[in-house]
Amino acid sequence: MNTHTHIVIMAGGIGSRLWPVSTPEMPKQFIDLLGVGKSLLQLTVERFRPVCGISGIWVVTSDRYVGTVKRQLPDIPEDQILAEPVPRNTAPCIAYASWKIMRKDPDANIVVTPSDAIVMRQEKFTEVISKALDFTEKTDGIVTVGIRPDRPETGYGYICSNSAEEDKVVKVNAFKEKPDLETAKSYLASGNYFWNAGIFVWSVSTIVSQLRAFAPQITGIMDRLAESFGTVEEQKRLEELFPQCEKISIDYAVMEKSSSIYVIAADLAWSDLGSWSSAGQHIEQSDNGNRTVGPDVRLVDCEGCIVHTDDTKMVVVKGLKNYIVAEKNGNMLICPIEDEQKVKDYSAPKEQ
Amino acid sequence: MNTHTHIVIMAGGIGSRLWPVSTPEMPKQFIDLLGVGKSLLQLTVERFRPVCGISGIWVVTSDRYVGTVKRQLPDIPEDQILAEPVPRNTAPCIAYASWKIMRKDPDANIVVTPSDAIVMRQEKFTEVISKALDFTEKTDGIVTVGIRPDRPETGYGYICSNSAEEDKVVKVNAFKEKPDLETAKSYLASGNYFWNAGIFVWSVSTIVSQLRAFAPQITGIMDRLAESFGTVEEQKRLEELFPQCEKISIDYAVMEKSSSIYVIAADLAWSDLGSWSSAGQHIEQSDNGNRTVGPDVRLVDCEGCIVHTDDTKMVVVKGLKNYIVAEKNGNMLICPIEDEQKVKDYSAPKEQ
Numbered sequence A, B: 001m002n003t004h005t006h007i008v009i010m011a012g013g014i015g016s017r018l019w020p021v022s023t024p025e026m027p028k029q030f031i032d033l034l035g036v037g038k039s040l041l042q043l044t045v046e047r048f049r050p051v052c053g054i055s056g057i058w059v060v061t062s063d064r065y066v067g068t069v070k071r072q073l074p075d076i077p078e079d080q081i082l083a084e085p086v087p088r089n090t091a092p093c094i095a096y097a098s099w100k101i102m103r104k105d106p107d108a109n110i111v112v113t114p115s116d117a118i119v120m121r122q123e124k125f126t127e128v129i130s131k132a133l134d135f136t137e138k139t140d141g142i143v144t145v146g147i148r149p150d151r152p153e154t155g156y157g158y159i160c161s162n163s164a165e166e167d168k169v170v171k172v173n174a175f176k177e178k179p180d181l182e183t184a185k186s187y188l189a190s191g192n193y194f195w196n197a198g199i200f201v202w203s204v205s206t207i208v209s210q211l212r213a214f215a216p217q218i219t220g221i222m223d224r225l226a227e228s229f230g231t232v233e234e235q236k237r238l239e240e241l242f243p244q245c246e247k248i249s250i251d252y253a254v255m256e257k258s259s260s261i262y263v264i265a266a267d268l269a270w271s272d273l274g275s276w277s278s279a280g281q282h283i284e285q286s287d288n289g290n291r292t293v294g295p296d297v298r299l300v301d302c303e304g305c306i307v308h309t310d311d312t313k314m315v316v317v318k319g320l321k322n323y324i325v326a327e328k329n330g331n332m333l334i335c336p337i338e339d340e341q342k343v344k345d346y347s348a349p350k351e352q
Helices: A040-048 A063-072 A090-104 A122-138 A181-190 A204-214 A216-226 A234-244 A250-255 A276-280 A337-346 B040-048 B063-072 B090-104 B122-138 B181-190 B204-214 B216-226 B234-244 B250-255 B276-280 B337-346
Strands: A005-010 A057-062 A081-084 A109-114 A142-147 A158-161 A169-176 A193-203 A261-266 A291-293 A297-300 A306-308 A314-318 A323-328 A331-336 B005-010 B057-062 B081-084 B109-114 B142-147 B158-161 B169-176 B193-203 B261-266 B291-293 B297-300 B306-308 B314-318 B323-328 B331-336
Touching: A005 A040, A005 A090, A040 A057, A040 A063, A040 A109, A040 A122, A057 A063, A057 A090, A063 A081, A081 A090, A090 A109, A090 A204, A090 A216, A090 A250, A109 A122, A109 A204, A122 A142, A122 A169, A122 A193, A122 A261, A142 A158, A142 A204, A142 A250, A158 A181, A158 A261, A181 A193, A193 A204, A204 A216, A204 A250, A216 A234, A276 A306, A276 A323, A276 A337, A291 A297, A314 A323, A314 B337, A323 A337, A323 B331, A331 A337, A331 B323, A337 B314, B005 B040, B005 B090, B040 B057, B040 B063, B040 B109, B040 B122, B057 B063, B057 B090, B063 B081, B081 B090, B090 B109, B090 B204, B090 B216, B090 B250, B109 B122, B109 B204, B122 B142, B122 B169, B122 B193, B122 B261, B142 B158, B142 B204, B142 B250, B158 B181, B158 B261, B181 B193, B193 B204, B204 B216, B204 B250, B216 B234, B276 B306, B276 B323, B276 B337, B291 B297, B314 B323, B323 B337, B331 B337
Parallel strands: A005 A057, A005 A109, A057 A081, A142 A261, A291 A306, A297 A314, A306 A323, A314 B331, A331 B314, B005 B057, B005 B109, B057 B081, B142 B261, B291 B306, B297 B314, B306 B323
Antiparallel strands: A109 A193, A142 A193, A158 A169, A158 A193, A169 A261, A323 A331, B109 B193, B142 B193, B158 B169, B158 B193, B169 B261, B323 B331
């Protein structure tokens, strides 16, 4: 295990597409969504254990979730739980973590990962991440992880690789945003399009110089902020400076501009659990393609439904096809699966 | 106010068609279903106040609901809350109350009523009940109350009167069970078919002699039971004898056999609140014919739905037409309104 390896887990999201199970008070990364006794965040840390000790784990989250992170990951060094005063998308988040890591370990080799995905093929995952880390240790490359698609998914971004080959670091041709169904089908057929898992591997010097080149507004702020690192002023300066960062994703800020982007593609049995249908695939299927979680779920003439109601006593559903029925903590959702991307809009707080 | 007037309120039902708002633990008659600050049982007692003092009110209920009745109606004489050890349908229930009343007041003139209906036209109701009581005071007749139908309802029984006239005691031609839609339409068109409100008016001597004639199995048991009335043996005898009664409705036991049945028909703005659609009519209608109860109900592309979720925080429903969505105390129902009669089957306890 290389002591220069650091894992940055981004855990600030509010998981609004999985409402009502995921809420701003307790987003999905902190929930035992699969019923395995561990939250998605805890599973993410475990997944990286073969490549990184607990001392190399960093979590970037929102102010309000710091307590939850500490409770769920009591072994992580407290100064490696980074609290964003406001959300500013992934580029400032990654910059902040990178500047922190650089100060501690200028030779750091970093994996940035979401906190809410699952990977069923652990060994393959370890192998892929190790290969990526080997590559970025020796080069100035940025390596992304591509997932071999098994369906024409329209909810994910895609990476177009120069090669259909798996388990090997190869050059990226282009990043593609969430496609429509026809396009997704052509991606699936082509063989060299992979789902973008949102995992990035790079050395700290690489990402810092790439950010300096393509996101100077952010790096200027980070340089000023870094002057306060380790001083009594740090928290105050963070609250002053971080909100001034441009709100931009790492994809737009760096990935689409940099010329040294690579991908290592693999079949990892990966899911981002980002929506009800992707989360639903991890619930066992019963008659008529229904997937249910709950103590007493009674489906009459239902087909292809996802019912996630583990807070309830009894649930009776009659005559629904391809619907999501979810209940948590007094919030309730009944919505066609095809409209799942709009769940976050339907459940958004009302304008005052 | 005639001191020989007694009201028998039948409050033993479990309201299974209004699950999950109505449950065996707290059936609908004990619930403030309309959000007016009073349960249906309390509203029933109030409705009879112009014709009967509190000392004339009797409630027959199940053992398990006695405490609830006492709490909701603290002024009722305790010995006028009658507890059936087991449910035996309406004939034994009415017989038991009649034997009790006969002992207290042999000249009693009685109204038997369900506990879970509502009547919006109170004055008309008082007038109708008073006319019926006047009639049964002077005759051996049995008077039923007929409701002028305003739609071809298939969920109610009908009374075929000899006359289309209202507000007058006239002879009954026949009782009709719940019809199919075509038949219900012809009833509505004919003018002399009325909904059977399940309200019966008779003198105690009339009902006792009618029961003796047509339900001797039950009256034999009542005579034996009556020997214990007012003794320390009473409860024990009740538990022994009452369960031996034939399980039969008053409609089958007496109404269909007796020759002296009358009806007084009226437009009372009555509803038995027996099902979600009849209960739903008392919820204000919003856009697209939806009727909702709940702190934050959000309907997207919904039409003609009844949403009753006052225990929840937020409810999002997308794309349902003519559905019931109800939640109470951890139980949840999502069911087409047209299947509402099956709700009690869907939610029935599982066979062990």
